[in-house]
Amino acid sequence: MSLYIKYQDISLKKKAGELSELLHLKIFTEPENIKERNFSEDYFLVLNSENMFLQKGLNRNTNPIFSDFDNWAANYEDKLLQKSLRGLPNNFSCIDLTAGFGKDAFEIAKSRKCKSIHLIEKEKWVFSLLEDGLKNSGTKEAKELLLKFQIFNEDNLQFLETNKKKYDLIFIDPMFTGVQKSKAKRHMQALRDLSSSINDENLLRRSLERANLKVIVKRHKNMAFLEEVLPSKSIEGKVVRYDIYNTN
Numbered sequence: 001m002s003l004y005i006k007y008q009d010i011s012l013k014k015k016a017g018e019l020s021e022l023l024h025l026k027i028f029t030e031p032e033n034i035k036e037r038n039f040s041e042d043y044f045l046v047l048n049s050e051n052m053f054l055q056k057g058l059n060r061n062t063n064p065i066f067s068d069f070d071n072w073a074a075n076y077e078d079k080l081l082q083k084s085l086r087g088l089p090n091n092f093s094c095i096d097l098t099a100g101f102g103k104d105a106f107e108i109a110k111s112r113k114c115k116s117i118h119l120i121e122k123e124k125w126v127f128s129l130l131e132d133g134l135k136n137s138g139t140k141e142a143k144e145l146l147l148k149f150q151i152f153n154e155d156n157l158q159f160l161e162t163n164k165k166k167y168d169l170i171f172i173d174p175m176f177t178g179v180q181k182s183k184a185k186r187h188m189q190a191l192r193d194l195s196s197s198i199n200d201e202n203l204l205r206r207s208l209e210r211a212n213l214k215v216i217v218k219r220h221k222n223m224a225f226l227e228e229v230l231p232s233k234s235i236e237g238k239v240v241r242y243d244i245y246n247t248n
C-alpha cells in the first residue's frame with residue numbers, strides 16, 4: 001500500500017511537483033503505471049483546482065477524505081467528547097498532540113469555553129490536508145471556530161520540549177492498535193494504513209506534568225489505559241472511551 005500524488009488537470013502539474021518534493025511522494029501518472037497493478041489498496045492525494053483530498057484506489061466515485069470543517073460544523077457532534085470537557089473553566093487553552101484531520105480538535109473548539117487550541121501533527125501529508133482544510137473552509141460557523149486553531153507540523157514531544165507554555169487541557173488520540181480493525185471510519189483507516197509516526201511511550205506521563213487542569217485520552221473501549229496510568233474517571237460510549245486525568 002503506497003501513497004501517491006495525483007492531479008486532475010494539467011494546470012496543476014507544477015503544484016503537484018512542488019508537493020511531491022515537499023512530501024517526498026511520487027506523482028502518479030496513469031497510462032504507464034496502471035498496467036502494472038490495479039492500485040485498489042493504494043491511496044492518492046488528489047489535487048484539483050479548489051482543494052486537495054485523499055482517495056483510496058482509483059475509482060473517482062469513492063468519497064473523498066479531507067478535513068471537512070464545513071460539514072463537521074453543521075452535521076457532526078461528539079456528545080461523549082463534549083461531556084468530557086465539563087468542568088473546564090471559561091477561556092481554557094488546549095493542545096491536541098495527535099491532530100490528524102483535526103476533527104476532535106474542532107469538536108473541542110466548539111465548546112464556548114475554549115479560547116484557543118494548538119494542533120500538533122508530525123506526518124507531513126496529514127498536515128498538508130489539515131492546512132488545506134483550514135484554507136478552504138467556507139461557512140461562517142466553521143471559519144469562526146477555526147480562528148481558535150493554530151497548527152504545527154512537528155513531533156509532539158519535541159514541541160512540548162521547545163514550547164514551555166502550559167495548557168489547561170491536553171488532548172491525546174493515539175492510533176488504536178491491537179484491537180479489531182473491522183469497522184474503522186475511512187479517515188481513521190487511512191491514518192492507520194499510512195501514518196508512520198509513532199507516539200513516544202511516555203507521552204501521557206509527560207503530558208500529565210504539563211497540563212494545568214486535565215489530560216483527556218481517547219481510547220477504543222476495549223483498550224487498556226494508556227501507559228497503564230489509571231484515570232480520574234472515564235466516559236465510555238459504544239466504541240470509544242475518553243479517559244480523563246485531573247492534574248490540578
Ligand SMILES: C[S@@+](CC[C@H](N)C(=O)[O-])C[C@H]1O[C@@H](n2cnc3c(N)ncnc32)[C@H](O)[C@@H]1O
Nearest residue numbers: 098100101102103104122155156173197198199
Ligand atoms: C488516531 S490519529 C488522530 C486523529 C484525530 N484525533 C482526528 O480527529 O482526526 C493519530 C495522529 O497522531 C499523529 N502522530 C503520531 N505520532 C505523532 C508524534 N510523535 N507527533 C505528532 N503527531 C503524531 C499521526 O500521524 C496521526 O495523524
